[in-house]
Amino acid sequence: MPLEPEIRITGAKVRVQQGKKKLADLPIEQMIDTIYGGCERACRFEIRPQNARIWEVRGNAVAAAFELPPHARTVRWLADDSKAPYGPKASYRNYYVSFPYIVLLVIFRGGGLTGQHQLYYRTESLDTGEDLKLPNLFNVAEGYGQRCWVCLEQLGDLSEFDWPGKVSRIVDHVFCAAFNRSSEEHEGNSYWTRQQSIDPRVASMEAWEEASREDRRVGLAVPWEPAGTTASAELRKMLNTVVRPNRIRSSADLAALISRGLQMSWLPE
Amino acid sequence: MLKSRIHIVSCGTAICGPPDPNEWEWGAKNMKQLHRIPRRATQSRPEPATNSGGQKDGTESGGGMVQVVWGSLMDDLDVAGMSVDEVVTLLRDPYHLAPGAIATVNGVEADPSTRLNRGDTLEFVRAAGEKGGG
Numbered sequence: 001m002p003l004e005p006e007i008r009i010t011g012a013k014v015r016v017q018q019g020k021k022k023l024a025d026l027p028i029e030q031m032i033d034t035i036y037g038g039c040e041r042a043c044r045f046e047i048r049p050q051n052a053r054i055w056e057v058r059g060n061a062v063a064a065a066f067e068l069p070p071h072a073r074t075v076r077w078l079a080d081d082s083k084a085p086y087g088p089k090a091s092y093r094n095y096y097v098s099f100p101y102i103v104l105l106v107i108f109r110g111g112g113l114t115g116q117h118q119l120y121y122r123t124e125s126l127d128t129g130e131d132l133k134l135p136n137l138f139n140v141a142e143g144y145g146q147r148c149w150v151c152l153e154q155l156g157d158l159s160e161f162d163w164p165g166k167v168s169r170i171v172d173h174v175f176c177a178a179f180n181r182s183s184e185e186h187e188g189n190s191y192w193t194r195q196q197s198i199d200p201r202v203a204s205m206e207a208w209e210e211a212s213r214e215d216r217r218v219g220l221a222v223p224w225e226p227a228g229t230t231a232s233a234e235l236r237k238m239l240n241t242v243v244r245p246n247r248i249r250s251s252a253d254l255a256a257l258i259s260r261g262l263q264m265s266w267l268p269e
Numbered sequence: 270m271l272k273s274r275i276h277i278v279s280c281g282t283a284i285c286g287p288p289d290p291n292e293w294e295w296g297a298k299n300m301k302q303l304h305r306i307p308r309r310a311t312q313s314r315p316e317p318a319t320n321s322g323g324q325k326d327g328t329e330s331g332g333g334m335v336q337v338v339w340g341s342l343m344d345d346l347d348v349a350g351m352s353v354d355e356v357v358t359l360l361r362d363p364y365h366l367a368p369g370a371i372a373t374v375n376g377v378e379a380d381p382s383t384r385l386n387r388g389d390t391l392e393f394v395r396a397a398g399e400k401g402g403g
Contacts, residue, residue, distance in 0.1 A: 068343065069343055071336055071338055071343045071390070072336070072338075072375075072376070072390050073338045073343075073390070073392055074373060074376055074392055074394045076396065076399075086399060086400075086401045086402065087399075087401075087402065090399065092399075094376075094394070095376075096373075096375065096376025096377075138400075139400040139401055151400045151401050152400075153400070153401060153402055154398055154399070154400060154401070154402055167341070168340065168341040168342075169341075170341075171340070171341030172340040172341045172397065173397070173398075173400070175340070175341070176340055176395065176396075176397035177397050177398045177399050177400045178396070178398070178399035178400065179400060180399055180400060180401055181401075182400060182401020182402060183401065185401075186401070209376070212376075213375065213376065216336070216375070216388075216390055
């Protein structure tokens with residue numbers, strides 16, 4: 001009768017043997033990856049919302065990148081003669097402007113927003129790479145540990161909506177809620193004021209609109225400033241801020257995890 | 270100037286961001302029609318003829334792609350040659366067009382009888398609050 005396989009975990013190594021025959025000898029991290037990838041409970045067959053290009057689940061958190069295609073549209077923008085930088089006394093003007101690809105990076109937890117949400121530009125689809133460019137918008141600012149934090153403060157609780165509903169509300173808010181100087185007041189900066197000098201075609205809203213009327217794809221032609229980062233790098237950083245990843249590199253890590261009742265927060269429920 | 274006011278009709282597409290998800294219904298017939306047209310056309314379509322003057326290439330009828338923008342929805346549809354009003358009728362169900370939304374063509378408020386040209390942007394515009402606060 002064959003002997004039962006035996007698994008020994010010592011330090012960072014896992015050894016599987018059957019009697020004197022060694023079946024496997026591998027790092028514990030590799031074992032965890034193998035278990036995670038092969039577990040039936042790790043498989044999900046969910047329908048993802050439209051425009052979702054990157055999607056990573058960790059426990060009850062989701063890191064997602066949404067790519068919006070280049071297009072021209074009307075935005076409401078703070079009027080030059082507005083009596084207030086934002087709020088009820090602010091006044092707005094409509095401008096028709098051309099956008100390049102827009103990449104929205106969002107971390108959800110429990111289905112709701114977490115404060116980790118960024119907006120970047122790209123001049124090509126994420127199919128061709130994932131390096132990001134800086135936008136030129138009010139209400140997108142450096143803040144809260146994020147390079148291009150986008151203000152979704154007025155959006156409210158999204159946890160009650162299904163995934164497509166959440167995404168449509170975020171995108172709708174980004175484009176249809178009026179742009180103003182709130183970030184200048186609260187975060188001390190915005191990418192509108194920082195990026196006005198990059199190209200005469202976007203030096204003012206009037207110039208941007210005029211250029212967009214001449215060519216609705218002009219958003220793809222502006223030399224937007226590289227952000228020096230990528231979509232996945234930003235998402236990883238944002239996700240780690242919300243849910244710290246468990247590191248299982250040794251028998252001590254595994255023992256600690258088991259003793260906590262197998263609360264591996266990054267495994268799907 | 271005449272305004273093209275849009276009546277609201279619900280739809281089940283999750284991409285158009287209706288205010289109340291309980292209102293959603295599935296406009297299956299129209300969705301099938303809409304999504305078959307752009308996908309087929311997109312695969313073989315050339316880039317819009319964006320001459321130096323803008324998006325119009327002089328095509329007054331006979332089809333072509335028009336970029337339709339409504340809230341979170343951005344789609345290229347083969348509706349050139351149709352009037353704004355005809356497109357509104359076509360999209361009313363599946364796009365869940367909101368009451369009070371104003372139809373614009375290339376950023377200019379459009380008469381319902383306006384014929385769409387290839388390369389145009391047909392957008393349904395509405396005010397939706399403001400960002401920021403604190």
